[in-house]
Amino acid sequence: MGKRIRILAMGGTIAGSAADSAATTGYQAGAVGVAELLAAVPQVRAVAEVSGEQLATIDSKDITAAVQLQMVRRVRELLLAADVDGIVITHGTDTLEESAYLLDLVHFADKPVVITGAMRPSTALSADGPLNLLDAVRVAADDKARDRGVLVVLNNAIHSAQAVTKLATMAVETFQSPNGGAIGAVNDGEVVFYHNSQLHHLPQALSISEKLTSQQELPYVPILYGHSDDDGRLVKVTVDQGGKGIVYAGMGNGSIPAQAEAELAAAVKQGVLVIRASSSALGMVAKAEESYEQAGFVASGCLNPRKARLLLQVALSVGASAAAVKNWLKI
Ligand code: ASP
Numbered sequence: 001m002g003k004r005i006r007i008l009a010m011g012g013t014i015a016g017s018a019a020d021s022a023a024t025t026g027y028q029a030g031a032v033g034v035a036e037l038l039a040a041v042p043q044v045r046a047v048a049e050v051s052g053e054q055l056a057t058i059d060s061k062d063i064t065a066a067v068q069l070q071m072v073r074r075v076r077e078l079l080l081a082a083d084v085d086g087i088v089i090t091h092g093t094d095t096l097e098e099s100a101y102l103l104d105l106v107h108f109a110d111k112p113v114v115i116t117g118a119m120r121p122s123t124a125l126s127a128d129g130p131l132n133l134l135d136a137v138r139v140a141a142d143d144k145a146r147d148r149g150v151l152v153v154l155n156n157a158i159h160s161a162q163a164v165t166k167l168a169t170m171a172v173e174t175f176q177s178p179n180g181g182a183i184g185a186v187n188d189g190e191v192v193f194y195h196n197s198q199l200h201h202l203p204q205a206l207s208i209s210e211k212l213t214s215q216q217e218l219p220y221v222p223i224l225y226g227h228s229d230d231d232g233r234l235v236k237v238t239v240d241q242g243g244k245g246i247v248y249a250g251m252g253n254g255s256i257p258a259q260a261e262a263e264l265a266a267a268v269k270q271g272v273l274v275i276r277a278s279s280s281a282l283g284m285v286a287k288a289e290e291s292y293e294q295a296g297f298v299a300s301g302c303l304n305p306r307k308a309r310l311l312l313q314v315a316l317s318v319g320a321s322a323a324a325v326k327n328w329l330k331i
Pocket of ligand 1: 012061
């Protein structure tokens with residue numbers, strides 16, 4: 001019996017439809033259903049027993065916490081289901097890395113979860129979606145993909161959810177892992193892994209995922225983008241509006257202009273969790289100024305601001321302390 005792979009379709013450009021096959025912008029994302037997506041790639045049937053379900057039909061820039069939690073809920077059910085060997089999610093690329101990271105945080109099984117998407121709509125000349133979907137199924141059905149957490153597969157490359165980011169605005173090779181590179185590839189159908197995954201499951205992933213499944217929303221956490229002459233007024237606005245977490249996308253190694261730092265330090269004193277991340281695409285955020293440590297800011301490590309935001313949202317959902325978040329980031 002072949003591997004039983006469940007496809008969860010979320011929408012995005014992979015399911016996009018344009019009036020003109022030469023167009024790669026100006027299309028309607030999420031217009032094509034999962035049955036049609038699968039019908040375009042009959043080769044998947046030779047790789048695995050696939051079945052599909054439509055979870056959403058959105059342009060992923062519009063994903064909400066409610067939809068993210070619905071995805072967590074469904075993936076949790078499928079991770080626990082005895083009749084499913086692997087999961088493939090088709091997703092818009094704009095927030096693909098966020099969904100991948102969120103699912104990786106609460107991944108608790110050795111079952112592969114693979115997320116894919118496309119940069120060109122399904123109706124385009126040289127659409128990249130069909131091969132990406134076939135490759136994603138190949139990876140999900142491969143025993144070598146077990147126990148590697150959530151994987152992102154596009155453009156023949158395999159990436160860890162924690163490390164990958166959409167680096168380019170329009171290129172088909174947009175997904176890159178700037179610090180360590182791709183961990184594997186699908187070479188003409190053959191799945192190979194060059195490196196181990198950067199696993200990022202939370203220690204209590206099973207119970208945390210269960211807690212999240214009972215929620216309809218996630219706590220509000222903004223990302224404040226650091227820039228010259230930042231006087232920290234948006235920090236104040238966030239705290240005044242009851243925000244309990246802030247990600248500050250600082251400069252370089254998470255540097256924060258003095259006035260904004262003072263506001264963030266005052267926020268921590270009022271019980272707000274602050275993660276110090278970076279607007280730089282490469283490298284990590286580690287210990288910097290002593291004052292940041294004293295203020296209680298948590299350095300984001302290798303997480304980019306959008307992933308750090310999800311980590312904070314999960315932390316706030318389960319009442320985790322800054323010390324617990326620091327520990328999570330060491331995983
Ligand atoms: N805006 C689209 C989305 O994220 C882009 C894509 O899928 O590539 O749904």
